[in-house]
Amino acid sequence: MDEILNQNVTEMAGVSFDCSCGRQHSVNIDRIVIGNDIIAEIGVIASIFKHGTVFVMADNNTYRLYAEELEKYLCSRGISIKTCILNGEGRLVPDEKALGTIMLDLEDDTSYIIAVGSGTINDLARFISHKLHIPYMVAATAPSMDGYASTVSPLIAGGFKKTFEAVYPYTIAAEMRIIQSAPMEMIQAGFGDIMGKFTALADWQLAREIKGEYYCKTCETLVRRALNKCVESACGVMKRGEGSVYNILEALLLSGIAMGLVGNSRPASGAEHHLAHYWEMDALSKGTHHPLHGNAVGVAAVVVSKLYGMMQERLPVGIDMPKAEKITELLGNTGACCSPAELGIKRELFERSLLEAMKIRPRYTIFHLAAEAGQLESCAHRLTLEFYRE
Numbered sequence: 001m002d003e004i005l006n007q008n009v010t011e012m013a014g015v016s017f018d019c020s021c022g023r024q025h026s027v028n029i030d031r032i033v034i035g036n037d038i039i040a041e042i043g044v045i046a047s048i049f050k051h052g053t054v055f056v057m058a059d060n061n062t063y064r065l066y067a068e069e070l071e072k073y074l075c076s077r078g079i080s081i082k083t084c085i086l087n088g089e090g091r092l093v094p095d096e097k098a099l100g101t102i103m104l105d106l107e108d109d110t111s112y113i114i115a116v117g118s119g120t121i122n123d124l125a126r127f128i129s130h131k132l133h134i135p136y137m138v139a140a141t142a143p144s145m146d147g148y149a150s151t152v153s154p155l156i157a158g159g160f161k162k163t164f165e166a167v168y169p170y171t172i173a174a175e176m177r178i179i180q181s182a183p184m185e186m187i188q189a190g191f192g193d194i195m196g197k198f199t200a201l202a203d204w205q206l207a208r209e210i211k212g213e214y215y216c217k218t219c220e221t222l223v224r225r226a227l228n229k230c231v232e233s234a235c236g237v238m239k240r241g242e243g244s245v246y247n248i249l250e251a252l253l254l255s256g257i258a259m260g261l262v263g264n265s266r267p268a269s270g271a272e273h274h275l276a277h278y279w280e281m282d283a284l285s286k287g288t289h290h291p292l293h294g295n296a297v298g299v300a301a302v303v304v305s306k307l308y309g310m311m312q313e314r315l316p317v318g319i320d321m322p323k324a325e326k327i328t329e330l331l332g333n334t335g336a337c338c339s340p341a342e343l344g345i346k347r348e349l350f351e352r353s354l355l356e357a358m359k360i361r362p363r364y365t366i367f368h369l370a371a372e373a374g375q376l377e378s379c380a381h382r383l384t385l386e387f388y389r390e
């Protein structure tokens with residue numbers, strides 16, 4: 001029982017176990033490969049699909065970074081390759097146009113997809129893989145978000161962000177040399193996404209205590225242990241210490257795995273993600289720039305922790321209180337933004353988001369507790385004054 005707690009993240013692929021929560025959990029990923037010089041291992045996995053074309057997806061950046069090298073290596077092993085480079089001016093958008101470009105490039109005999117990139121490329125590949133029943137590998141290029149081991153794809157359809165059902169990757173591969181040299185903003189984003197687990201786990205405990213919601217202690221432990229490792233190595237993030245960057249990547253993968261075990265995003269996403277989504281949707285609707293997901297989640301975790309502090313007297317027992325000062329300090333250690341104003345969130349949007357973020361998903365969070373106590377408006381006002389003093 002709960003054997004998964006004794007395993008290293010790379011050993012979790014394909015694991016199935018009876019959990020102390022009463023359910024049977026499984027990780028439907030075939031392989032997880034993390035390390036230095038893993039290209040030969042990627043080659044061995046791709047060779048399994050040699051009977052057809054291996055479709056490599058990248059954007060301008062990730063092509064130069066890793067896909068080109070991968071393409072050459074796989075060709076040298078006699079694997080037939082088709083490469084699709086999604087060109088974008090600025091940030092690549094996972095919308096109908098990008099999906100259409102991929103469909104036009106895809107060979108009829110495609111047997112395997114290798115997505116080289118992080119968030120967007122991975123979201124697109126996961127969706128295509130699901131629709132066409134072609135297994136895929138994600139070759140991660142940055143420790144920037146927790147969607148590597150995920151079964152849903154957030155895409156932009158008709159100008160709106162929607163979450164579509166998709167599949168787990170067949171393989172997750174991460175070449176540490178590439179991960180470590182990712183842009184600092186992306187490493188900070190990954191760290192921020194992990195800081196969001198403090199509030200996500202608190203919200204899950206809150207829902208268990210107040211709503212009797214299903215809870216899995218094993219999944220909580222998996223996520224919290226990984227979170228604690230990131231906390232301990234936060235000081236090495238700016239120096240790109242191998243251990244610090246590895247811990248972020250591992251925590252991001254484990255969050256994804258925990259979501260897969262539970263069957264929804266509860267172990268990794270709560271009020272902080274709802275706030276971050278609200279800000280992102282606002283930017284999308286106006287066509288303005290929005291921060292990286294993880295940077296927004298990190299700041300939102302600070303905000304939500306302060307709300308926890310304000311609601312402390314109303315909280316049931318059994319909640320691990322998230323601490324705003326601690327999260328702020330940790331984000332500061334990595335050089336990331338710590339306040340909504342630094343992220344570029346306007347005061348009016350900030351106050352409105354606190355009142356409305358809970359409508360994004362019918363998931364019980366600290367926002368609901370505050371609203372039920374009739375204190376959401378006053379707390380939103382106090383938080384706005386605190387974060388926008390000038």
Ligand SMILES: [Zn+2]
Nearest residue numbers: 019021216218
């Ligand atoms: Zn369980």
Ligand SMILES: [Zn+2]
Nearest residue numbers: 146193293297
């Ligand atoms: Zn996230």
